[in-house]
Amino acid sequence: MTGPRLPVSSVLMTPPLLTILALGLAPLTIVVVWSFWSWDPSTYWIKPDLSLAGYAGILEAGRWTVIVSTLVKAFGTALLCLLIAYPTAYAVHFLAGRRLSIILLALITIPFFTSYLIRSFSWRLVLGRTGVLNTWLQDLGITNAPVDWLLFSNFAVVVGLVASYLPFATFPLLLSMRRVDPTFLAAAQDLGAGFWKSLTSILLPLTMPGIFAGFLFVFVMVVGSSTEVQMLGGAGASIVSVMINDVMRVANYPLAFAISTIVLIVIFGLVLIGNRIFGLASLFEDQSP
Amino acid sequence: MAISIQIDRVSREYGPVKALDDVSLDIKAGEFFTLLGSSGCGKSSLLKLIGGFDRQTSGRVAFDGKDVGDLPANKRPVNTVFQSLALFPHMRVAQNVGYGLRLKGLSGASLDTKINDALDLVELSGFGPRDVNLLSGGQRQRQLARALVMEPGILLLDEPLTGLDERLRQQMRDEFGRLHKRTGATFILVTHNQDEALSLSDRMAVMHKGRIEQVDSPARFFEAPANAFVARFVGIDTLLRPERIVSTGGQTEATVGGQTLQVRTQGTVDTAASIIAIRPDRLFVARQGLPHALTLTVVETTFRGLHRDLKLAFADGQTLVIAIEADTDIGQLSTGQQVPVGLKPDAAVLISSAGLPPAG
Known part of the structure; x- marks a missing residue:
């Protein structure tokens, strides 16, 4: 096309591009820039002076241990979700018939219709001293007294997190399994592979993009979560979001944003590594022979 | 092994x-x-x-x-x-x-x-x-x-x-x-x-x-x-419905459009459910006066590259196709013209009409 007219494609591209820039990139830029400003504790005011005080603040009051424990929790939850979601996705895609797979997908999705708050709270009713689980344990004679560590503990937090974010692992896995030509599995079987061998040598490698996408979704959601820790965690239990919230109460934006920046860097790093190793982008590519 | x-x-x-x-x-x-x-x-x-x-x-x-x-x-x-x-x-x-x-x-x-x-x-x-x-x-x-x-x-x-x-x-x-x-x-x-x-x-x-x-x-x-379906499937497209089938001695003759032709049979013949399969490669355009030749009417000729398809009709409208060499000198063939057609041995076989759509 010649002349000053813009190609149709770039005209169509402009609105979404501007939206992404305004709603996504702009706030992130502010977060990163303000993390280098300085904060006056006497006036609660921030000034645009270049300062690393925010980052230094991370090392104080054990804040970095909260970041580390958050990342560990996110990592563990993501792995647990994958362990549960992979067989689930396998069952939905390979084992269930049309009707059953729709029912299973609905069962996976429906809990999402209620808020995190309600779902976390309902775990209190299950895991508490007089909760469903403790009652059963005692009725069955497995324990004599209520088990205390079931609620207000890291165990409870992880249970709540897995329950909340499991579908974020299931759906990418399902998507990636749908992209695997079933004749690959038939061919593996034809060449002598049993169930486990064809799983490990064919299905797992071919669904790697889905595995990593599911891992990343859960990881990111857990790092940004707060409800589960507040509702189910023990005394003094914290997570990055809760900590940022505490810091924001005294309007210490540079510290809050410094913590955010560190978390952002970790997540971006993971995405880049994942894309390099597992070909994350291939999950969304056209299937071409 | x-x-x-x-x-x-x-x-x-x-x-x-x-x-x-x-x-x-x-x-x-x-x-x-x-x-x-x-x-x-x-x-x-x-x-x-x-x-x-x-x-x-x-x-x-x-x-x-x-x-x-x-x-x-x-x-x-x-x-x-x-x-x-x-x-x-x-x-x-x-x-x-x-x-x-x-x-x-x-x-x-x-x-x-x-x-x-x-x-x-x-x-x-x-x-x-x-x-x-x-x-x-x-x-x-x-x-x-x-x-x-x-x-x-x-x-x-x-x-x-x-x-x-x-x-x-x-x-x-x-x-x-x-x-x-x-x-x-x-x-x-x-x-x-x-x-x-x-x-x-x-x-x-x-x-x-x-x-x-x-x-x-x-x-x-x-x-x-084995039957009409198989014949069609392997490319024997000419299948003729006989008016009459007469077996005398070891020989079977069928009548199509008023003309009689020798057919080969296999096993017992169910005359009610039989059809004649004609192999296009065993037909030839004969000279005038060949005994036992069929006399058919030219419908059309189609150029097919290495050969020419000659479509001929019986009196009752059933047609058959002969493949002839593209450069064969068969004179001027015009639509409606009568042509004598010879059959080589085993050109016509009587088979079961199973798999054939009803006549329409």
């Missing part, structure tokens, strides 16, 4: 649909056997049962006389070349070829030797380290090495040539014949392509609606098609 297959009264039903309907078949060890039919005829369903990817609803599948119903695909002495080829995209060529061998416990030098031998056999020497996704269509086809390297007693070929251009198709077809001789295994080819079936098979089965219509050597399908 080669294994024989016994299919005994096998049916496979999907709800109300019968993909296979009471099929019985014996395939000899070392035979090149073809299942021929159009899509939906049940040929792939039968192949799946032999491969172990599916289970029959009733009946028995046996290898060398032993029932294999409970043997899963990964335990059967069968390997398959899939239509989509199903090359593992995350593995190199050598890894693809060696996949089954590694599962058998081979490793190191003996594994490499076998992989290289297999690649040599299909003329892909030196391709081992290549990415399978970057192979050309023809090179991908040669990945049947992955199945051959397993030295299977039975090799199943599921429409492996579909989607290839004509030249490559012929090349691979010859390759299959060569590999069959080299390996001595029982080859079973599933195809809808008659050329492949005719040129490769020792015997073939024509399937239709889940049933086997005829099992024979390729030549027999032309000499003695």
Whole structure:
């Protein structure tokens, strides 16, 4: 096309591009820039002076241990979700018939219709001293007294997190399994592979993009979560979001944003590594022979 | 090494649909056997049962006389070349070829030797380290090495040539014949392509609606098609409805459009459900005065490249087609002209009219 007219494609591209820039990139830029400003504790005011005080603040009051424990929790939850979601996705895609797979997908999705708050709270009713689980344990004679560590503990937090974010692992896995030509599995079987061998040598490698996408979704959601820790965690239990919230109460934006920046860097790093190793982008590519 | 297959009264039903309907078949060890039919005829369903990817609803599948119903695909002495080829995209060529061998416990030098031998056999020497996704269509086809390297007693070929251009198709077809001789295994080819079936098979089965219509050597399908469906399927398009059939002594004569012609018969003749199949290659335009010649009316001539189709009509409107050489001097043939037509021996065969749509 010649002349000053813009190609149709770039005209169509402009609105979404501007939206992404305004709603996504702009706030992130502010977060990163303000993390280098300085904060006056006497006036609660921030000034645009270049300062690393925010980052230094991370090392104080054990804040970095909260970041580390958050990342560990996110990592563990993501792995647990994958362990549960992979067989689930396998069952939905390979084992269930049309009707059953729709029912299973609905069962996976429906809990999402209620808020995190309600779902976390309902775990209190299950895991508490007089909760469903403790009652059963005692009725069955497995324990004599209520088990205390079931609620207000890291165990409870992880249970709540897995329950909340499991579908974020299931759906990418399902998507990636749908992209695997079933004749690959038939061919593996034809060449002598049993169930486990064809799983490990064919299905797992071919669904790697889905595995990593599911891992990343859960990881990111857990790092940004707060409800589960507040509702189910023990005394003094914290997570990055809760900590940022505490810091924001005294309007210490540079510290809050410094913590955010560190978390952002970790997540971006993971995405880049994942894309390099597992070909994350291939999950969304056209299937071409 | 080669294994024989016994299919005994096998049916496979999907709800109300019968993909296979009471099929019985014996395939000899070392035979090149073809299942021929159009899509939906049940040929792939039968192949799946032999491969172990599916289970029959009733009946028995046996290898060398032993029932294999409970043997899963990964335990059967069968390997398959899939239509989509199903090359593992995350593995190199050598890894693809060696996949089954590694599962058998081979490793190191003996594994490499076998992989290289297999690649040599299909003329892909030196391709081992290549990415399978970057192979050309023809090179991908040669990945049947992955199945051959397993030295299977039975090799199943599921429409492996579909989607290839004509030249490559012929090349691979010859390759299959060569590999069959080299390996001595029982080859079973599933195809809808008659050329492949005719040129490769020792015997073939024509399937239709889940049933086997005829099992024979390729030549027999032309000499003695079992019924009208088979005749049509192998390209004997001229099928004439006789007015009358008279058997005297060993000879049978049929009357079509008021003219009598000699027909060959096979077995007992059910005159009510019989039809005359005419082989177009056994007809010729005769000189005037040839005894027993038919006199037919020219409908049209069509130029077909290497030959010319001459369409002729009987008095009752039934037509037949003669293939004549493009440069034959047959004078000026104009529509409506009367032409004498001679029949070589066995030009007309009386067959069952089963599979023929009702006259319309």
